[in-house]
Amino acid sequence: MVSGVSAPVKVANETGTVVAMPSPAATSIHVDGVSMCYPLAKKKQRTVLENISLEIEDGEFVVLLGETGCGKSTLLRMILGQERPTSGKVYVSGKAVERVDARSGYVPQKYSLFPDRTVLDNLTMGPETSKYHILGRLMPGFRSFRKQVRKEAMRQLEHMGLRPTDAGKYPHQLSGGMQQRVAIAQALMMKNRVLLMDEAFSALDPATRASLQRLLKTVWNESKPTIVFVTHNTAEALYLGTRLIVLARSSHEDHCGSKVALDMKLPGNEAGMSLKKNGQEFLDLVDYVERFSRGNRHDDQALDESAVDGEEEAV
Ligand SMILES: Nc1ncnc2c1ncn2[C@@H]1O[C@H](COP(=O)(O)OP(=O)(O)OP(=O)(O)O)[C@@H](O)[C@H]1O
Numbered sequence: 001m002v003s004g005v006s007a008p009v010k011v012a013n014e015t016g017t018v019v020a021m022p023s024p025a026a027t028s029i030h031v032d033g034v035s036m037c038y039p040l041a042k043k044k045q046r047t048v049l050e051n052i053s054l055e056i057e058d059g060e061f062v063v064l065l066g067e068t069g070c071g072k073s074t075l076l077r078m079i080l081g082q083e084r085p086t087s088g089k090v091y092v093s094g095k096a097v098e099r100v101d102a103r104s105g106y107v108p109q110k111y112s113l114f115p116d117r118t119v120l121d122n123l124t125m126g127p128e129t130s131k132y133h134i135l136g137r138l139m140p141g142f143r144s145f146r147k148q149v150r151k152e153a154m155r156q157l158e159h160m161g162l163r164p165t166d167a168g169k170y171p172h173q174l175s176g177g178m179q180q181r182v183a184i185a186q187a188l189m190m191k192n193r194v195l196l197m198d199e200a201f202s203a204l205d206p207a208t209r210a211s212l213q214r215l216l217k218t219v220w221n222e223s224k225p226t227i228v229f230v231t232h233n234t235a236e237a238l239y240l241g242t243r244l245i246v247l248a249r250s251s252h253e254d255h256c257g258s259k260v261a262l263d264m265k266l267p268g269n270e271a272g273m274s275l276k277k278n279g280q281e282f283l284d285l286v287d288y289v290e291r292f293s294r295g296n297r298h299d300d301q302a303l304d305e306s307a308v309d310g311e312e313e314a315v
Pocket residue numbers: 038039048066067068069070071072073074075232
């Protein structure tokens with residue numbers, strides 16, 4: 001599934017020679033000089049991401065923001081292993097990501113559930129197939145394992161605010177918000193330390209979106225997984241994350257890909273607090289971040305840290 005290559009952390013040995021060592025376990029995701037180019041007609045190519053390097057620590061809640069087409073989903077898919085970078089490498093928990101990586105949970109905007117399976121089966125399928133192949137299911141241990149997994153699935157459903165009777169329903173019998181709750185539960189069933197979410201709430205109405213934002217913050221506060229959450233919505237990003245990364249292009253030339261335009265901690269969220277929705281300071285911060293999204297990287301307006309203090313409120 002994953003190659004044994006470790007992220008190269010360079011240290012000097014006793015003779016002073018610089019050698020590569022495995023990265024510390026605390027580094028959950030290491031994006032090492034990653035670029036992504038897609039071919040265009042007439043042997044030309046378009047650079048989407050240009051030499052991106054990031055260290056994401058275990059337990060960080062990173063929100064990835066940027067204008068449409070700047071490469072947010074591409075970066076997420078590379079962390080998941082769905083796409084290979086043109087150059088550079090991605091490491092999860094110190095190991096290179098070479099193909100779709102079961103160590104990372106993934107929640108897309110929609111359609112992540114199997115339509116022909118019940119909610120319960122959608123939740124239990126991942127753990128069951130990852131532990132037991134078809135023939136392995138004849139083994140004596142499978143029945144008790146399955147019982148445990150079903151119990152855990154029912155617990156996750158309840159945690160996500162769904163009723164026990166929803167377990168027997170099919171995805172088309174649920175609202176969009178309920179389906180996304182199941183999708184989050186499905187990802188959490190795998191007990192991955194890394195959760196990748198791509199515009200996971202953007203197809204929902206504002207009230208459902210606010211309720212899922214609160215739910216996700218609860219999940220993060222409880223078990224502190226490493227989350228990378230892609231969104232278009234600056235207010236959502238500031239509300240959810242402990243760290244904000246903005247990708248932006250400096251030019252629309254095909255050879256210019258997006259780079260990290262802003263990488264900043266969100267101190268209010270670290271303490272379980274979030275930002276005020278409508279306060280002027282919050283709006284100023286939204287404005288500040290959005291200027292970076294548009295590629296205005298020379299704006300060195302000082303950021304008043306008090307702008308990110310506030311009480312919990314959904315956006
Ligand atoms: N497989 C592909 N082949 C060619 N071009 C692609 C491919 N995948 C993505 N692109 C292009 O790469 C660019 C970045 O796409 P990506 O979906 O990563 O951006 P994004 O920031 O997530 O956009 P959005 O916010 O609109 O979802 C886009 O111009 C897109 O057309």
